[in-house]
Amino acid sequence: MSPDQARSDDVADPADFYTGLVAEAYSALRSHAFDPERYAAFVRAQGQPGLEVGCGAGEPLLHLVRDGLDVDGVDSSSDMIRRARAEARRQGLDVGLHVARMEEMDLGRQYRSIYLAGPTFELLPDDDLALRALEVFRRHLSPGGTIMVPLWIAEPTPAVQLGVPREAVDDDGTVLRYTALSEEYDPARRTRRTAVTYERIPTVGPPEVVDRLWVIHWQTRQTIADLAARAGLAVREVDPPSAPGDCEPGEPGEEFTAFLTHA
Numbered sequence: 001m002s003p004d005q006a007r008s009d010d011v012a013d014p015a016d017f018y019t020g021l022v023a024e025a026y027s028a029l030r031s032h033a034f035d036p037e038r039y040a041a042f043v044r045a046q047g048q049p050g051l052e053v054g055c056g057a058g059e060p061l062l063h064l065v066r067d068g069l070d071v072d073g074v075d076s077s078s079d080m081i082r083r084a085r086a087e088a089r090r091q092g093l094d095v096g097l098h099v100a101r102m103e104e105m106d107l108g109r110q111y112r113s114i115y116l117a118g119p120t121f122e123l124l125p126d127d128d129l130a131l132r133a134l135e136v137f138r139r140h141l142s143p144g145g146t147i148m149v150p151l152w153i154a155e156p157t158p159a160v161q162l163g164v165p166r167e168a169v170d171d172d173g174t175v176l177r178y179t180a181l182s183e184e185y186d187p188a189r190r191t192r193r194t195a196v197t198y199e200r201i202p203t204v205g206p207p208e209v210v211d212r213l214w215v216i217h218w219q220t221r222q223t224i225a226d227l228a229a230r231a232g233l234a235v236r237e238v239d240p241p242s243a244p245g246d247c248e249p250g251e252p253g254e255e256f257t258a259f260l261t262h263a
């Protein structure tokens with residue numbers, strides 16, 4: 001690192017991970033695309049209005065709004081919501097966007113469909129916050145409504161990927177770079193903590209570097225059912241259901257979705 005390179009480790013709270021340089025780099029460096037149709041089908045089937053929790057910069061939310069669905073978005077990062085607002089304006093869309101933490105939000109509206117796109121629920125770093133979030137979801141859920149919670153049994157980042165940067169280049173030649181550096185993987189606590197670095201390297205001037213800790217606290221079919229019950233919710237369905245003989249914690253890398261209703 002050159003001496004004039006700005007380096008910071010400015011965020012301790014997991015709800016603030018997607019801020020500053022990370023918010024700027026997130027969409028460009030994202031390793032996967034969302035399938036908007038999956039979430040649109042959920043909202044069409046379960047009813048409107050819908051709420052996307054952790055909507056970030058607006059994917060897949062704005063796609064649903066463009067399709068004529070009445071869906072609001074909420075995110076803890078004002079930087080991500082600013083990007084979503086700019087994109088909504090660019091597309092001429094009218095959408096309710098809120099800055100709030102999912103475990104604290106009070107949006108003054110109830111929803112037939114509440115969903116997270118991908119395993120965003122696992123950004124809540126412990127079960128106490130996960131329980132508070134489910135209680136808040138229940139208060140925002142209309143009678144007869146459904147909550148969709150995609151989940152993932154986190155697997156360790158392969159050792160060969162540690163230290164290997166992923167890059168994207170802006171229209172003006174600026175390089176955005178993400179590197180996972182090291183990781184603690186703790187199955188007993190269902191927690192993976194990855195030290196990551198984001199870099200912004202302009203064609204002129206010093207690079208900007210941000211070090212952050214990316215925390216995933218994963219849920220199993222059993223732990224989400226237990227938390228849901230404590231929050232006054234019930235698991236209506238898990239897709240796919242576990243097959244007889246499958247071990248309860250699930251296999252690292254396994255993905256499933258829990259559908260929750262009022263108990």
Ligand SMILES: C[S@@+](CC[C@H](N)C(=O)[O-])C[C@H]1O[C@@H](n2cnc3c(N)ncnc32)[C@H](O)[C@@H]1O
Binds near residue numbers: 056059100117120123
């Ligand atoms: C993986 S990103 C997905 C964002 C969005 N789907 C997109 O592509 O722009 C997860 C989002 O969850 C948000 N988030 C993390 N913790 C949160 C919390 N406690 N409450 C609300 N949002 C949260 C982050 O700010 C981030 O925007």
